[in-house]
Amino acid sequence: MKVTVIGFWGGYPARNEATSGYLIEEDGFRLLVDCGSSVVSQLQNYINPEAINAVILSHYHHDHVCDIGTLQYARLIKGYLGMELPALPVYGHAEDKNGFSSLTYKGVMKGIEYNPNASLTVGPFTITFLKTQHPAPCYAMRIETEKASVVYTADTSYFDEMVHFSMKADLLICECNLYKGMDGRSAGHMTSTEAGMLATKADVGELLLTHLPHFGNHQDLIHQANETYTGTTQLAKSGYIWTK
Numbered sequence: 001m002k003v004t005v006i007g008f009w010g011g012y013p014a015r016n017e018a019t020s021g022y023l024i025e026e027d028g029f030r031l032l033v034d035c036g037s038s039v040v041s042q043l044q045n046y047i048n049p050e051a052i053n054a055v056i057l058s059h060y061h062h063d064h065v066c067d068i069g070t071l072q073y074a075r076l077i078k079g080y081l082g083m084e085l086p087a088l089p090v091y092g093h094a095e096d097k098n099g100f101s102s103l104t105y106k107g108v109m110k111g112i113e114y115n116p117n118a119s120l121t122v123g124p125f126t127i128t129f130l131k132t133q134h135p136a137p138c139y140a141m142r143i144e145t146e147k148a149s150v151v152y153t154a155d156t157s158y159f160d161e162m163v164h165f166s167m168k169a170d171l172l173i174c175e176c177n178l179y180k181g182m183d184g185r186s187a188g189h190m191t192s193t194e195a196g197m198l199a200t201k202a203d204v205g206e207l208l209l210t211h212l213p214h215f216g217n218h219q220d221l222i223h224q225a226n227e228t229y230t231g232t233t234q235l236a237k238s239g240y241i242w243t244k
């Protein structure tokens with residue numbers, strides 16, 4: 001399994017970068033997890049947008065879905081230029097009717113509702129879900145193949161069920177929008193300390209901190225997470241690659 005960070009900012013993208021977007025590949029199948037602002041632009045540093053086989057969305061906040069419309073236009077234009085592309089399957093929950101209905105577009109993209117209580121098979125991946133604690137309905141995902149398991153927290157404040165859900169994952173892609181000592185419960189985000197605690201309790205193989213804040217020194221996030229978690233910890237950055 002190969003994970004490439006396309007974008008990692010919370011809220012809005014810093015210059016020349018993107019908000020949430022993670023390309024997960026195995027056996028030539030390319031799954032894009034979340035499609036935030038500037039993801040389609042950044043994605044082209046690695047693959048063409050038409051090479052994506054499926055997209056899955058955690059929730060419908062702009063920093064996770066902003067470039068869905070951009071991806072629709074990219075496929076529409078490639079079609080005008082003569083490329084024959086199937087409708088791209090985009091998996092999302094249907095608890096936000098407006099968000100979900102915007103996924104299906106002109107035969108170039110097809111929205112498919114996922115059932116968060118069941119496991120979903122997409123290409124070589126088996127995906128299970130956990131509803132997070134966030135102002136909008138949002139789902140964390142556990143994405144597994146025979147080779148590896150990756151848990152993506154999406155947006156959430158810390159809660160204990162995340163520990164079981166993340167248990168022994170090879171990689172925990174953990175949102176870390178806040179620093180030690182802050183309180184993320186009303187905003188629905190986690191601190192560095194909570195990310196470290198989650199990684200420790202769930203005994204994950206590696207910790208990747210993402211959905212990073214637009215303030216403070218990001219290196220502090222690593223040090224604060226490592227006050228509890230002693231495993232390999234990285235800050236997400238554009239083009240960061242993890243493989244197993």
Ligand SMILES: [Zn+2]
Pocket residue numbers: 010011020061063064155211
């Ligand atoms: Zn977000």
Ligand SMILES: [Zn+2]
Pocket residue numbers: 059061134136155
């Ligand atoms: Zn959000």
